Amino acid sequence: MNKGGLRRRLLLSHMSVALCSLLFIMLLVNLVMTISFGKYVENQQKAEAGFLLEDLKESYNTTGSWPMETLMSISHQAMQRNYSVSIYDAEGNVVWDTGRMGMEMERAMRITGKKMTRYPIIKDGLTLGTLEMQGNSDAMTLQNRNFLQMFNRLSWGALILVLAGAYLYSRFIAVGLSRPLVQIKKIAVRMREGDLGERVILPIKQTEIEEVGLALNYLADTLEQQEKLRKNLTADVAHELRTPLATIQSHIEAFQDGVWEATPDKLQVCHNQVMRLVQLVNDLEKLSSAENPMIQLKQEELCLNEVIQDAIHTVVGSLDNRNNSIVFHKPMTLYLTGDYERLLQVFVNLLNNAYKFTQEGRIEVQISEDLSGVNVTITDTGTGISPEEIPFIFERFYRGDKSRNRKTGGAGIGLAIVKAIVEAHGGEIKVRSVLNEGSEFNIHFPK
Missing domain, CATH: 1.10.287.130 (Signal transduction histidine kinase, dimerisation/phosphotransfer (DHp) domain)
Structure with missing residues (x-):
C-alpha cells in the first residue's frame, strides 16, 4: 500500500481547507470592517449634527443671532470630536467658523475638497440658517487601518499555526488509517499465497x-x-x-x-x-x-398440504417396524408457487433423514404462514446433531457418521440437494439441534 499517497492526500486536503477558510475569513472581515466603519463614521456625524442643531434651535434669540456661549460650546465640541463646523445665517452670511478658532488644519482639509455636509437650521417652520460640517475622520481611519493590519498579521500567523497543525493532524490520521489497512493487505497477500491461518486483529471499538x-x-x-x-x-x-x-x-x-x-x-x-x-x-x-443457476422450475400454484402429505405417504411406505411415527399438523391450507416434483424431493429427503436417525419417538411436521411467507417445520426426537457438525451438514458428501454405515445414511448428498432446491425457490432452510434430543429443520418460502 502506498502510505505516502494517503498521507499526502490527507495533508493536501486538510491544508487546503485551512488555507481557504482563513483566506475567506480575512477577506470577509476586511470587507465588513471597511463597510461598517464608513457607515459608522457617517452615522456618528449625523448624530453629532443632530445634537448641534438642537442646541442652535434652542439658543436662537429674538435678536436674530446665537449667543457667544453657544457658538463657543459648539467650537469646543468640534475640537474634542475632531471635526470642523461653519454656521451661516438665513442670507448665507458666515456667522461662525471653527477656523477662526485657530483650526487652520481643518480649513486646509476643507480646501482640499473633502466632502462637506450641510444641514438646514429650522425652527417652527422658519429657516434660521445652515450648519455645515466636515468630519475629520483621518484619525479614525488610521485606527481602522491599523486594526485591519494587526488582524491580517495575526491571521497570517494563525494560518501558519493551522497549517502546521493540519500537517500533524493529517499525519496522525494517516498513520491511524494506514496501520489497519497495511495489516489487512498483508493478510490478503498471505491468503492469496494459500496461507489461510492468519487473521486480522480487531480492536474492541470497530470502525468501517x-x-x-x-x-x-x-x-x-x-x-x-x-x-x-x-x-x-x-x-x-x-x-x-x-x-x-x-x-x-x-x-x-x-x-x-x-x-x-x-x-x-x-x-x-x-x-x-x-x-x-x-x-x-x-x-x-x-x-x-438443483445447483444449476439456470434450473428451470415449473412455476405452478401448489397446495403445500398436499405436497407434504404425498411426501409422508412416500416415506411411510418404506418404513420398517421401528416404534416411531410421523405426525402432520395441518391447521390451515396453504398455497405457494413452485415445482411439485422438486418440492416433493425436499420433504422426502428431510423426512427420510428424520426417520433414519429416530430409532424411537415421533416426527412432527407443522406448517404456518406469516406476512413474509410460508414456513414448514420438521421436528424429530432422534440422535440430534453436534454443534460442530451443523455448519457442514448441507455440504456435499458430508456425513456425521464417520463410519459411513449405509444403514444410517446415504452418500451425504441429500441435504445438499434440499438446500439447493429450497434456494432455487427463493427460500431459506435453517436447522436447530441438540445432541441426543432431536433436530428441527425450518424452511421458509417467500410469498
Whole structure:
C-alpha cells in the first residue's frame, strides 16, 4: 500500500481547507470592517449634527443671532470630536467658523475638497440658517487601518499555526488509517499465497476499516472451511467408489480364476454394488441439476398440504417396524408457487433423514404462514446433531457418521440437494439441534 499517497492526500486536503477558510475569513472581515466603519463614521456625524442643531434651535434669540456661549460650546465640541463646523445665517452670511478658532488644519482639509455636509437650521417652520460640517475622520481611519493590519498579521500567523497543525493532524490520521489497512493487505497477500491461518486483529471499538478486516476474517474462515471440505470431498468420493468397485472386482476375478461359480447369489452381490454406483451417479446428477443457476422450475400454484402429505405417504411406505411415527399438523391450507416434483424431493429427503436417525419417538411436521411467507417445520426426537457438525451438514458428501454405515445414511448428498432446491425457490432452510434430543429443520418460502 502506498502510505505516502494517503498521507499526502490527507495533508493536501486538510491544508487546503485551512488555507481557504482563513483566506475567506480575512477577506470577509476586511470587507465588513471597511463597510461598517464608513457607515459608522457617517452615522456618528449625523448624530453629532443632530445634537448641534438642537442646541442652535434652542439658543436662537429674538435678536436674530446665537449667543457667544453657544457658538463657543459648539467650537469646543468640534475640537474634542475632531471635526470642523461653519454656521451661516438665513442670507448665507458666515456667522461662525471653527477656523477662526485657530483650526487652520481643518480649513486646509476643507480646501482640499473633502466632502462637506450641510444641514438646514429650522425652527417652527422658519429657516434660521445652515450648519455645515466636515468630519475629520483621518484619525479614525488610521485606527481602522491599523486594526485591519494587526488582524491580517495575526491571521497570517494563525494560518501558519493551522497549517502546521493540519500537517500533524493529517499525519496522525494517516498513520491511524494506514496501520489497519497495511495489516489487512498483508493478510490478503498471505491468503492469496494459500496461507489461510492468519487473521486480522480487531480492536474492541470497530470502525468501517476494522469491519473490512472482520469481513476478511470471515472470508478466511469460509475459505479455510471450503478447503477442508474440498479435501474431504475427494476422500469421500474415493471412499464411496472404492467399496463397490473393490467388491465387483473381487467377484469378477474370482469368476475368471474359477474360484467361484457365477451363482445367482454372487451375481446379485455384483448387481447391488453396480446399483449403488448408479444411485451415487443419480444423486450427483440431481445435485448438479438443483445447483444449476439456470434450473428451470415449473412455476405452478401448489397446495403445500398436499405436497407434504404425498411426501409422508412416500416415506411411510418404506418404513420398517421401528416404534416411531410421523405426525402432520395441518391447521390451515396453504398455497405457494413452485415445482411439485422438486418440492416433493425436499420433504422426502428431510423426512427420510428424520426417520433414519429416530430409532424411537415421533416426527412432527407443522406448517404456518406469516406476512413474509410460508414456513414448514420438521421436528424429530432422534440422535440430534453436534454443534460442530451443523455448519457442514448441507455440504456435499458430508456425513456425521464417520463410519459411513449405509444403514444410517446415504452418500451425504441429500441435504445438499434440499438446500439447493429450497434456494432455487427463493427460500431459506435453517436447522436447530441438540445432541441426543432431536433436530428441527425450518424452511421458509417467500410469498
